[in-house]
Amino acid sequence: IKDMPEKLPVILSGDFNVDQFNESYKLLNTSGILQDSFDKAEFVYNSNGTFNNFKVDNWTNRRIDHIFLTNDFKVKKYGILTDTYQSKTKKNDGEETYQARTPSDHYPVMIIAEIRTDK
Template sequence: MLGKTLLILSLLTLCCSISAVAQSNTMRVATYNIRYDNVNDTLNAWAKRLPVMADQIKFHDFDIFGTQEVLAHQLKGLAEALPAYGYIGVGRDDGKEKGEYAAVFYDKNKYALQKQGHFWLSETPEKPSKGWDAAIPRVCTWGQFRDKETGYSFYFFNVHFDHIGEQARKESVTLVLQRIKQIAGNAPVVLAGDFNFSQKDEKYTTLSTSGTLKDAYQLAAVRYAPRGTFNGFEADRKTDERIDHIWLSPDFKVIRYGILTDTYGDGKFPSDHFPVVADVTYTVKR
């Protein structure tokens, strides 16, 4: 009887030891092309969309998310409407405030910013520039973040690939993969953004077979993807093409993936892209 009791105690001690060594945690990541403030968008003006978008982000409780097409005044508006979030990023035209940002927002209560940086998607990535056959300058924003509770550290890269240049999109895939290796090394990585190519494109295959990253959609145990990610402010647009993606290094597992098709008013959308969200888990070794 004593031997059996000792065996049970030993097993309990082992289980507690394993629990102390490895702990699973969840993080909600997202990507959101918010649509730049276009004066011609009278029915979908930014002033109307901003409060809805801010409420949507708060309701869905994003922990960290990438944004695209953000002009300086839109960045200021989002920051004021989302006081719990910090952000990083620069204007793509001058590396300061001119042009669209690919800003990364993060919950300041949960994460501490450790490092940050940016580079342009071009042959001269260290300075504001237009690459290859791109129509306009494109920038990647990255940050290293630490979970304040667990100490877990990871990198978040956020991009907006060119909408015209086929070569630019192809070269941007290569450049981003190279920079991820240079900047993050073997650390956990999230890559989010508007890639302007869908899951049917060869560049998608290049990324998904790189050995570095996998699409959260493919990894998810549960998916909600009733339509593609671009809506053009058109309620009846029919497409299954996902051009906004969340890519993850093998450090993460995906519980749920969703394309959020929320509307407001009489069927309006907060943006001409739907936000993409993924609940991911990671293990902290102690």
């Protein structure tokens, strides 16, 4: 990223497998080049961390999936999307039961951002 043209906006995102307390995370977030969109957001929705281990009742404050941005962006909203879906099964007596499931062992992270024009 340091070798890229100076005025080129950069978004770096993914499963970093380190939380916001880890030295590797801190190295990126305090690099002067990139900053976590979580810290830049005007509105944050994070009722849970990003790793769920396929268990809908797990709770953590650890975020191991991140979206880092250069200062070219203004982050309007940040969210960890904890939606689940229900699967239905029928018992022999015809009774239906439902079970909450997650499509991944990580919750997705979503931001709404715009290019800054006030630089």
